[in-house]
Structures are given as structure tokens and as C-alpha cells.
Amino acid sequence: MSVSIWMDQSKNKEVIEQDIVIIGGGIAGLSAAYWLQKEDPTMRISLVEKYELGDGATGRNAGFITCGSVEHFNRLVEKHGEDEAKEIWRYSEINLELLKEEIIQGRESELLFEHKGSFSLASTAEEFAELKNSASIMEGMGIKVDIIEEAGIKSRLGAENFVGGIKYIGDASVHPLLMLQEIRKKIEKTKNEVKFYENHEVFAIEESGGDKVVRTKHVTFKAPIVVFATNGYGPQLHPFFEDKIFPTRGQILATEPVERFMEGPCYANFVLDYFRQLPTGEMVIGGFRQLQKDVEIGYSDETSDIIQKALEEFLHQHIPAVRKAKITHRWSGIMGFSVDGQPMVGALPTDPQCFFLGGFTAHGLGLAFHSGKVLTDSMFDRKIPDFITAKRFQ
Numbered sequence: 001m002s003v004s005i006w007m008d009q010s011k012n013k014e015v016i017e018q019d020i021v022i023i024g025g026g027i028a029g030l031s032a033a034y035w036l037q038k039e040d041p042t043m044r045i046s047l048v049e050k051y052e053l054g055d056g057a058t059g060r061n062a063g064f065i066t067c068g069s070v071e072h073f074n075r076l077v078e079k080h081g082e083d084e085a086k087e088i089w090r091y092s093e094i095n096l097e098l099l100k101e102e103i104i105q106g107r108e109s110e111l112l113f114e115h116k117g118s119f120s121l122a123s124t125a126e127e128f129a130e131l132k133n134s135a136s137i138m139e140g141m142g143i144k145v146d147i148i149e150e151a152g153i154k155s156r157l158g159a160e161n162f163v164g165g166i167k168y169i170g171d172a173s174v175h176p177l178l179m180l181q182e183i184r185k186k187i188e189k190t191k192n193e194v195k196f197y198e199n200h201e202v203f204a205i206e207e208s209g210g211d212k213v214v215r216t217k218h219v220t221f222k223a224p225i226v227v228f229a230t231n232g233y234g235p236q237l238h239p240f241f242e243d244k245i246f247p248t249r250g251q252i253l254a255t256e257p258v259e260r261f262m263e264g265p266c267y268a269n270f271v272l273d274y275f276r277q278l279p280t281g282e283m284v285i286g287g288f289r290q291l292q293k294d295v296e297i298g299y300s301d302e303t304s305d306i307i308q309k310a311l312e313e314f315l316h317q318h319i320p321a322v323r324k325a326k327i328t329h330r331w332s333g334i335m336g337f338s339v340d341g342q343p344m345v346g347a348l349p350t351d352p353q354c355f356f357l358g359g360f361t362a363h364g365l366g367l368a369f370h371s372g373k374v375l376t377d378s379m380f381d382r383k384i385p386d387f388i389t390a391k392r393f394q
Helices: 027-039 073-080 082-104 125-140 150-157 176-189 231-236 305-318 364-379
Strands: 020-023 044-048 118-122 145-149 164-168 193-197 202-208 211-216 220-223 225-228 245-255 266-268 273-277 283-286 327-338 344-348 351-358
Touching: 020 027, 020 211, 020 220, 027 044, 027 176, 027 193, 027 351, 027 364, 044 220, 073 082, 073 125, 082 176, 082 364, 118 125, 118 150, 125 145, 125 164, 145 150, 150 164, 176 193, 176 364, 211 225, 231 245, 231 327, 231 351, 245 305, 273 305, 283 305, 344 364, 351 364
Parallel strands: 020 044, 020 225, 044 193, 118 266, 225 351
Antiparallel strands: 118 164, 145 164, 202 211, 211 220, 245 283, 245 327, 266 273, 273 283, 344 351
């Protein structure tokens, strides 16, 4: 993020005074705006976005709304213990419940929303054994899962060369940009003071008389509170995030529509790879960043031949129904991976006027809407879960 002296058009314009400035126009930023205006409709809130709303990871992911974290549940338990692992899982379940209650509201078909669960598939006996172990632990904790054998994977998902898998009953999928636009509509329908500023790149945040001055290439904002909803781009705006949130590229491709054959979205290869068929028939697949770990860290958002080829080969090997389908889109997006795999919400320890939410580690749609609510709780001095609070880094 950078703005030259020639691009800065804000110098001779009036400073816009607000109560809160939210930086970032993806699912995190709009979720924060939604819950803050619901808390107090009189608050003057400006949301600023470098490009158009959803142009970052929100508009570049695969549309999974999944529970848990980036790891199989048995590993989550090993790392956090049973109680906290269940709390982490429940946090993402609440995220989906809130989306359905507040945003989806019976408009499933318009938003391409499907609540059909998701699958984790194993191509080796070792991973299938781990998945069955995860399922056993989850069932013992009251989380609904099904174990799927090889024949069931073929008949229900049209997928080959997998030895088995498990289904997470509560997961969902959506058109991420349509859902983001719906959140904006919900905000704008209320009598509030939220304003959106697209194509307003932030290049400086300064102090002035106890307030924050947020400078964009077009205008300048002044407010007592700033919210960083920048996820993977946080390190470009504040050094606090440099060792806590890491920009990580994810690559995806999509095919032309084919006749519907898949029951629900799928993960494979220890959650590193993922694919789904849209309600409109297109196949979307992403992952394989493990093939170029060094290249996939950073802010470059072009696609690479190695990973795109791997995505094509995966479809050819595992999904016969799309072997002849034309590839129509290839893209990438920058996610924010947190240092410990869990999202983070709170205030900067060195500056209580600066709040943030991010570090969703490839699960932004499954975590951010609830995180916007938790951010509001944090800002109004209500207790938030220990596993997500920024205080864990102090």
C-alpha cells in the first residue's frame, strides 16, 4: 500500500470528522460496521476500502462457511485441550447461526447459500484413520459428523481415488460477494450514520489532539477510534501485526457449469486443498500452496503455473465429471494467517484507540461475522473468549 505525493488528492479538502473509521471493506470490515451500528445507530462510522468492497480475500475465496480451524479436530484438541477446542468449534457454529439470522433470512437461493455440510476426504489409509479418530472425538463432544466410506464418496460426491472421509453436518457455502453486498444493504436500510468510501487507499495514520487522522488518497478522516479490518494486509499499516498475521496467497480456478452431482463442499489432503460445485454447476477448486511455500507468502496476487497445473491434475484424477469441462477463471487472493492459527480481536497494546479483527487463517467466512460482534463487545468492555483476545500476545 503506497500513495505518491502526486496521487494524494486530499490536501485541500475538508477533513471528515467521525466517531469510528474502519479500514478494510471485506467481510471483516462490513461485519464490524454491521455490529457497531447495531450497538449504537447514532455513531458516525466511515468504512474505507483501497479498491471496491470485497476486492480482497472476501471476493477471491471459494465460498466455504466452515466450522473449526485450519486443522483436523483431533489436532485442535491436542493443541488446545478439549474444552477450548469445543469453544473454538462453537464460535464458528455461532458465526453461521448469526449469518442465517441476521443476513441470509430466507434468501438462500439469491445468495447461492447452501447448508448441506462439508466433507474432509482422505486419499490414504493413514489420513482416513486420523479422520475417524477426529470423528470419534467430535461425537463424544456432541458435534454431529458422519463417517463416509469409499463407495459413499463416489455416489454422493462423484469423487474417485479417496479411501474414505467424514462429513461435518453443520457447514455451509455461499456466494461470498453476494453475501457481502447483502450485509451492506442491511446496514444501509437502517437509520444509521455508516458511510462507505471505496477506492480510498489509506497511506498514513497520524495523531492530532487525541484523535486519529486517517489519510487516504482522496480525503482525510479524523476520529477517536480506528478499526483495522485488513486481515493479511495488517502488517502494511502497523508493525504490531508483522509477527502475528502473515499474508498468504491462495490460488483457485473454476470450470464451466456441468450437471449437478456433488452433495457438498470438500476438503482433501489434511485441509490443504478444497473444492465445491456451485448451485449453478461450476466447479471451483483451490489449494496446493504447499507446493510453493516460499512463493505463497507475501502480497503478490498473480497465479503460478505450478499450482494451477496441480489444481487441474487434481480434478482430472479425482473428479471425472469435469475432466472435459472448460476452465473459465483463474485467480488468487491474499489471506491472513495468524501465528497460532486462531483469529485475533482487540486493541493494540500500545494504543487503546486502535482496534482490530483478523488472522482468520483461510476461514474468514466462517469466523469474521461473529468476530465483528465480538469486536463490538471488546470495544464496549464486555468479556470476549480468551482464545481470540489480543491479550494472549501480551
